[in-house]
Amino acid sequence: MLVKAAAQTLAEQLAERFADRIRSRLLAPGTRLPSVRQCAQQQGVSPSTVVATYDRLLAMGLVEAHKNRGFYIRNQALVLTDKAQTATQSIANNDSSRLASATSGMPHVPVDAAALIRGMFHDPGGRPQPGMGAFPSEWLESNFMSAAVRRFCAGAELKALSLHYGEPAGDPGLRQALASRLNALGMTTTPQNIITTVGATHALDVVSRTLLRAGDFVMVEEPGWAVEFARLDALGMRILPVPRGPDGPDLAVMARYCELHHPKLFVSVSVFHNPTGYCLSPASAHRLLQLAHQHDFDVVEDDTYSHIAPDHMIRLCALDGLQRSIYVSGFAKILAPGWRVGYLAAPTHLVQRLLDTKLLGTLTTPALFEKALAWCISQGQLRRHAQQLRTRLDQARGRSVALALEAGCRFAAPPSGLFGWVDTGVDTDALAQRMLDKGYLLAPGALFHANHAPSTLMRINFCTTQEAQFWQVYAEVRAEMSRR
CATH class of the missing domain: 3.90.1150.10 (Aspartate Aminotransferase, domain 1)
Structure with a gap:
């Protein structure tokens, strides 16, 4: 609460509140601040106090004023760039080490997510x-998770799991259990098509880094997962938003994108789409896969919510048979966020390339948690x-x-x-x-x-x-x- 008798003025207190939220990204770049009148009413202060507050935020470089439109939160990447440029002006041209120090650590792109x-x-x-x-x-919370970990923390087994890197593609037992799970969903696959990852987001990143290069066009559903927009943007991809409706993505928009931009990839959530909750219809799924084959782009199906959805729901990878599609899922939502276990299932011709990307980024994934998860699945505990x-x-x-x-x-x-x-x-x-x-x-x-x-x-x-x-x-x- 703002306190009149505090050591700081009301404007200083209010500015500090906004600054904390901006720096911690609880208020995203591009967000419009309340008008002076609205803010004064909300906070129970005078308009002059709000004006002084916004002036302080302007001076700190955290907001910018748009004529006749109000105050907007600045990109922190731009704030850091401005600071680096100011520092550079005071540095001698031959002092390259100090210049590097002044500009190090700057984000490459804004991350609104x-x-x-x-x-x-x-x-x-x-x-x-x-x-x-x-x-x-x-x-x-459950009892079986701790029991699963204890099972592999005894003596020689723990030593073996701790002192050696795991299998590059992931624990064989887990990949076998995952293959059985995917076959039950209608996907004909084998453990050799599966690679474990450090969560589903890492799986998406492995796919992007393998199949895409900076400047490539990528189609992503909109509204969609904010993290995916930010992640692709950070990799230098050009995002083509595809409106998502009750039956699936807008196929007419996708077809137009294909004619104009020749996208390399489409990222989709078929089941319980985030944020709408929509599920893909069979007709949309078939037409989407026809577009993929016709225009030579790959489809990444993010099935993060697989475990809370009925098995009979339409999955693109089941219809496609993992020809032009890659399946991604994980267990952070359903079981253990801290275990960070995810996976992807890919066409045979892509597996080695995807595995190479995983090895370059993480070497292998933690075998202890993968073995514990495989046990949870095999014993029916996860189900x-x-x-x-x-x-x-x-x-x-x-x-x-x-x-x-x-x-x-x-x-x-x-x-x-x-x-x-x-x-x-x-x-x-x-x-x-x-x-x-x-x-x-x-x-x-x-x-x-x-x-x-x-x-x-x-x-x-x-x-x-x-x-x-x-x-x-x-x-x-x-x-x-x-x-x-």
């Missing part, structure tokens, strides 16, 4: 966080755990949807899976700032668009939005915003 990622590690007030991207940790989680999620979704509707929200997509795609009727960037003051971290719709376009939508986690208290606060803040 940092606001969402940091929410995984940020806990304002100890409340369940609506913008959270995973199951709450207490939902994942039973997933079923319990699905049942609990179904119950949570029902409660969350009822509360959201009562609070005046409208679902832009039928509620399914882990996330809800909710229309609030107000700018969710501004809403997120207001709710952060109340101790709640939101996932505004702009984070799920490649160009961070303003949006009235937000993604909610059904597990963490079951409490009436959150929706009451939300309704109050939204009502205040609507009145202005």
Whole structure:
């Protein structure tokens, strides 16, 4: 809270609050700050205090003023660049070592998704966080995980697993279990087509670094996973956003992209798409694969939510038979985020190239956790755990949807899976700032668009939005915003 009697002025306190949130990326680059009048009303201070606050943020290089449009959070990459340029002006031309020191550590590109990622590690007030991207940790607790690790931590086995690198492609037992799992989903594959990775995001990175070069065009669903936009951008790819609808991606847009830009890759979430919850229809899947063969691009299917989805749901890789498609999944969402076990299944002709990329990046992956996971799968523990989680999620979704509707929200997509795609009727960037003051971290719709376009939508986690208290606060803040 702002305190009048504090050693700092109100403007200094407010500027420090904004600065902390900007530096920690809880407020993403490009976000518009409240107008002077709005901010004064929200914080209970005078407009002159807000003007002084924004002047301080301008002086720190954290925001920029756009004439007749307001104040926007600057890219921290640009802030660092400005500082480096200022430092360079004071350095002698022949002092190259000092110049290198002044410019080292600068990010290559902005990472707007940092606001969402940091929410995984940020806990304002100890409340369940609506913008959270995973199951709450207490939902994942089990006895069998510790039993699995203990099984491989005895004497000679632990020594063997600790003092030697694991198999380059991953633990053979785990790859056999994964092949059986994929065959049950309709994918005809073998352990030789599977490579384990340090989580599903690492699998996506291995694919990108193997198949793409800086400047290549990549099609990605929009709205889509903010981290994927940022990751591809950081690698120098040119992103082509493809609108995602109830049945799948907009195939007409994809066809046009193929004619104009000859993209190399399409990244898709077929089942329980993040953030909408949509699932791919058979007709869209067939036409999409026809486009891939016709225009010679590969498809990466991110099936991160596989374990909370029915097995009969359409998977592109099952229809394609791993010809032009690569399957990616992992266990951070369902079982053990800290184990960091993911994997990919690829066409035979790509396996060695993908494995080389993995070896260059991580050598091998931790054999201890891979063996423990293989045991959890073989004993049926993972299957039973997933079923319990699905049942609990179904119950949570029902409660969350009822509360959201009562609070005046409208679902832009039928509620399914882990996330809800909710229309609030107000700018969710501004809403997120207001709710952060109340101790709640939101996932505004702009984070799920490649160009961070303003949006009235937000993604909610059904597990963490079951409490009436959150929706009451939300309704109050939204009502205040609507009145202005």
